Amino acid sequence: MSNSTSINEFLLLIFTDTRELQLLLFSLFLGMYLVALLGNSLIITAVAHDHRLHTPMYFFLFNLSLLDLGTISVTVPKFMANSLRDTRTISYSGCAAQVFLLVFLLVAEYFLLTAMAYDRFVAICRPLHYGTLMGTKACCNMALAAWGSGILLAVLHTGNTFSIPLCQGNVVEQFFCEIDQILKLSCSDAYLREDVLIVVHGCLVFGCFVFIVLSYVQIFTAVLRIPSEQGRHKAFSMCLPHLAVVALFVSTVMFAYLKPTSISFPALDLVVSFLYAVVPPTVNPLIYSLRNKELKDALRKLFQWVQCHF
DSSP states (O other), rough: OOGGGOEEEEEEOSSSSSSSHHHHHHHHHHHHHHHHHHEEEEEEEHHHHHHGSSHHHHHHHHHHHHHHHHHHHHHHHHHHHHHHHHHHHEEHHHHHHHHHHHHHHHHHHHHHHHHHHHHHHHHHHHGGGGGTTHHHHHHHHHHHHHHHHHHHHHHHHHHTTTTBOOOSSEESSSSOOOOHHHHTTTTTTTTHHHHHHHHHHHHHHHHHHHHHHHHHHHHHHHHTSSSHHHHHHHHHHHHHHHHHHHHHHHHHHHHHHHOGGGGHHHHHHHHHHHHHTTHHHHHHHHHHHHHHHHHHHHHHHHHHHHHHHH
């Protein structure tokens, strides 16, 4: 039985063996990466630059953009480098780093989206208590809890995953290192601890999901009671972008990790991983800025400031 320490590198799955298609995919991923980089960087800069956006909602959006930048930067640059060099290798330490960072960023983002749902719930359903419940200290504590939970679970998952003996080769059936794919390389019945951890993690995720759903049930109930059409429109414009981001993130991640093994095959796994690791960081800035007048004004002022100083 060979131990995982004897593996120096892993072989990642590639979308195609055709060189022309590899270069085409490189261009596609590069374009999406640049869009994500630009969109999230603009939101981060706008929120930091405009004091009118120093509110709980935009504080959480600032953190979300940081996490999105990290998520897409963990997977896409390595894939682009491999496509450009016509290779599929990743070092053992590089694979472990990808697993750690991806778990950390995805977990932190999910808990942050839960905090954002609570923020919208308090703003719509408990407006008189908003200043007390969503003060600076409370917002910072929620953000720190999200980031800290991500780090803790990432340490546990990465430590467990890479302490398991691997005796099924070193071919990872994914374009980045993913826990589920690494476990497929482990020896039979060797990953019980990781399974237990995944179950515990799954219970936390499910609890957050129930909290988000219940929050939005109460939010929409309260919004429908608002007498003025303008008031309802404003409330919906505050909540719908976040709900769209949650739906996109949760649906793709849940399908990736909860789908039956009977419908698991490389092409589908590649598409699903692309949907949850690449698409949300790219489209989230568009979702939040599309109908957000305050953010559009802040971006416009930021562009004007840049033109004046450069």
